[in-house]
Amino acid sequence: xxxxxxxxxxxxxxxxxxxxxxxxxxxxxxxxxxxxxxxxxxxxxxxxxxxxxxxxxxxxxxxxxxxxxxxxxxxxxxxxxxxxxxxxxxxxxxxxxxxxxxxxxxxxxxxxxxxxxxxxxxxxxxxxxxxxxxxxxxxxxxxxxxxxxxxxxxxxxxxxxxxxxxxxxxxxxxxxxxxxxxxxxxxxxxxxxxxxxxxxxxxxxxxxxxxxxxxxxxxxxxxxxxxxxxxxxxxxxxxxxxxxxxxxxxxxxxxxxxxxxxxxxxxxxxxxxxxxxxxxxxxxx
Numbered sequence: 473x474x475x476x477x478x479x480x481x482x483x484x485x486x487x488x489x490x491x492x493x494x495x496x497x498x499x500x501x502x503x504x505x506x507x508x509x510x511x512x513x514x515x516x517x518x519x520x521x522x523x524x525x526x527x528x529x530x531x532x533x534x535x536x537x538x539x540x541x542x543x544x545x546x547x548x549x550x551x552x553x554x555x556x557x558x559x560x561x562x563x564x565x566x567x568x569x570x571x572x573x574x575x576x577x578x579x580x581x582x583x584x585x586x587x588x589x590x591x592x593x594x595x596x597x598x599x600x601x602x603x604x605x606x607x608x609x610x611x612x613x614x615x616x617x618x619x620x621x622x623x624x625x626x627x628x629x630x631x632x633x634x635x636x637x638x639x640x641x642x643x644x645x646x647x648x649x650x651x652x653x654x655x656x657x658x659x660x661x662x663x664x665x666x667x668x669x670x671x672x673x674x675x676x677x678x679x680x681x682x683x684x685x686x687x688x689x690x691x692x693x694x695x696x697x698x699x700x701x702x703x704x705x706x707x708x709x710x711x712x713x714x715x716x717x718x719x720x721x722x723x724x725x726x727x728x729x730x731x732x733x734x735x736x737x738x739x740x741x742x743x744x745x746x747x748x749x750x751x752x753x754x755x756x757x
Contacts, residue, residue, distance in 0.1 A: 473501070474714065477542030478508035479535050479559050481549040483524065484517035487573060488548055492527060494707045503711060505529055505546075509538045511559065535562045544714040545570040551630050554578045557586060564590045564597060569717050571710055572599040575633045580731040580750065587723050598719030599726055601637040603682055605705035606698035612686055614642045620671040621685040625678045628659040632673060632736065634682060637729050639663065639671045642686070645728040649746045652739040661736045664746070673736075 476495065480488055492505040507530040510520035524531035532538055539545065545563040549555045550573040557577070563570045564586065576599035577583035590597040603609065620643065622635040640647070643665050654660030654675070661673040682698040709720050731749055739747040 474503045474543040475506045475541060476503055476544045476546060477538035478505060479538050479545065479547045479563060480508065480510045481552050481555050481559070482512055482514035482517070483508055483510040483520045484514040485548070485550065487550050491546065492529065494704070495711060498707045499711045503714060507532045507538055507541050509533065509535055511555070535559065539563060539566045539568070542568065544568060547572045550574055557582050560586060564595050565593045567593055567595050569596040569714050571713065572597065574599060574601050575630060575733065576726055577730050579734045580727060583727050583730040596717040596719060598713065598721045600706065600721050601634045602703045602706035603634040603698060604637050604641055604721070605709060606702040607700040607705065608696040608698055609638050609684060612642060612684065612694060612696055616689045617642055617686055618669055618689050619687040621674070622671065623674050623676050623680050623683040625680045626675060628675055628736065631675065632733055633729060635673045636732050638684065640725050640728050643669060643671060645722065645724040647728060647732055647749055649748045650732060650736050650739050651746050652736065652743045659740065661739065663732060
């Protein structure tokens with residue numbers, strides 16, 4: 473059995489609660505989360521000690537211990553990416569396959585540094601939104617896409633990745649500029665990929681399903697709503713990554729996603745004004 477270790481800001485959160493059972497099931501019991509470290513206890517929630525006892529996972533008191541005891545590593549803190557660089561230093565220097573939860577980084581420069589650190593130490597690493605693995609989205613043909621209109625729930629700060637990552641997957645990792653067109657209640661972002669190709673991200677409320685409307689150069693239209701078990705498909709991919717050490721996501725796509733989120737937040741302070749994005753270069757392996 474291969475051992476997996478968690479590194480987290482605080483362990484009492486949805487992903488940490490669900491991943492152990494999902495991974496054990498997807499791996500047919502060949503992988504198991506055996507230890508976990510939390511930097512601090514969750515305010516108003518379970519302490520890290522109580523979480524570990526409740527989940528039958530050994531609590532350790534340093535990231536060094538997690539790295540030492542594990543074959544594979546998962547850096548969590550899904551809603552606090554500002555802690556990812558701190559929490560990932562030792563995992564990414566370990567050479568052991570490491571998954572960093574969404575949202576990968578708080579900004580483009582941090583994202584680049586994390587990939588460079590992993591590359592320096594030969595550590596296989598990736599990060600992704602689970603929506604990348606929605607079967608309905610996988611059926612969409614990327615070639616010839618002219619326009620995408622995307623819908624989804626949640627706040628822009630921590631949920632826009634679930635719309636932006638499928639868009640980048642379909643339209644490429646070289647966006648040109650962004651413009652905020654929404655409101656405080658319903659954030660919206662227009663992404664210009666150049667040559668008349670655009671995508672719109674719309675946050676329409678908690679009951680809004682993740683949906684893509686796609687228009688092609690031919691004039692045809694397709695709609696895809698993510699009703700499938702995309703979390704299950706993601707976990708299967710995660711297990712495959714641990715088995716093979718081969719990430720499923722191009723680093724250039726991840727950096728593009730983080731850049732769009734970072735500059736989208738900047739654009740929200742000047743609505744209806746284009747904000748140019750940095751030039752993209754796929755020089756990270």
